[in-house]
Amino acid sequence: MINLLQAATSFSHVQLIMLVSSSLWAQPFDAFPEWDNESRYKRGTVVQHLSHLWVARLPNAGRPPHEYPLWARAKLVDLPEWHEHRWYPVGVTVIHKGIPYLARQANRSRPNHADGSNRWIPFDHPALGYDLPVTDEAQAQATLLGVDSNDNGVRDDYEVRVVMRFAGRTREVALGVADSFHKVLLADAATASQWPQSESYILMGSLIDLMDCQVELRQEEPEFSGLFHIYFNTPERIRVDRQNQEVLGERIGWDTQFPVSDSPCESAMQAVQQ
Secondary structure (H helix, E strand, O other), X not given: OOOHHHHHHHHHXXXXXXXXXXXXXXXXXHHOOEOOOOOEEOOOOEEEEOOEEEEEOOOEEOOOHHHOOOEXXXXXXXXXXXOOOOOEOOOOEEEEOOXXXXXXXXXXXXXXXXXXXXXXXXXXXXXXXXXXXXXXHHHHOXXXXXXXXXXXXXXXXXXXHHHHXXXXXXXXXXXXXXXXXXXXXXXXXXXXXXXXXXXXXXXXXXXXXXXXXXXXXXXXXXXXXXXXXXXXXXXXXXXXXXXXXXXXXXXXXXXXXXXXXXXXXXXXXXXXXX
């Protein structure tokens, strides 16, 4: 029979193993609480807001993190390796032994050491390694063309939804065809009449290829539900999409035949580059 001392010792070993193991687990983005207008936040609190992680530099309340300097946004790209003897301010992100960490307090402690366990938090994020814009949904949907704050040719709110929701090939395709969607919103009767007919043909062909591509993507990802509704996500954008596709169809002729591609996803993306 194990005596009480042995049992207590065994239990403490189990606790120690669990503590060490848990410190190595990256906390997923969805596990962090959403910022709440009604809450007061202590220094070092981490929240999610506008698809980013934010750390409270000082106690605060009532002001959204993206508008208030008392919050530090966690950087998701070009994370440096942690270095000994270097001072890290609140909100800095580093890599240590392959794991990303977020500084909850200003410190110079080793992230996976007991001394740094309350100062660093291991984290994960769907957009880790991607320069994700900070997008206010109301502002992003206020105009037909929206906002492209990082000037990469992809509207911010669409970009954020795609990157946060998809990975791998699906993400590549979704971002790769964004320019075709953008051109559809521009293709009113006055504008499209100035384009070479070949440009209208290429644009319509890319949309047809994309519809076939979506069938492929659904087979790869059963939860995939398409891209058109993500890009054309307001009543005005839906109306203009339908109206301008009518313009394009009339311009090139509704009886125009399009070749069936063996690789519709690649064809849809290549059409944008032509």
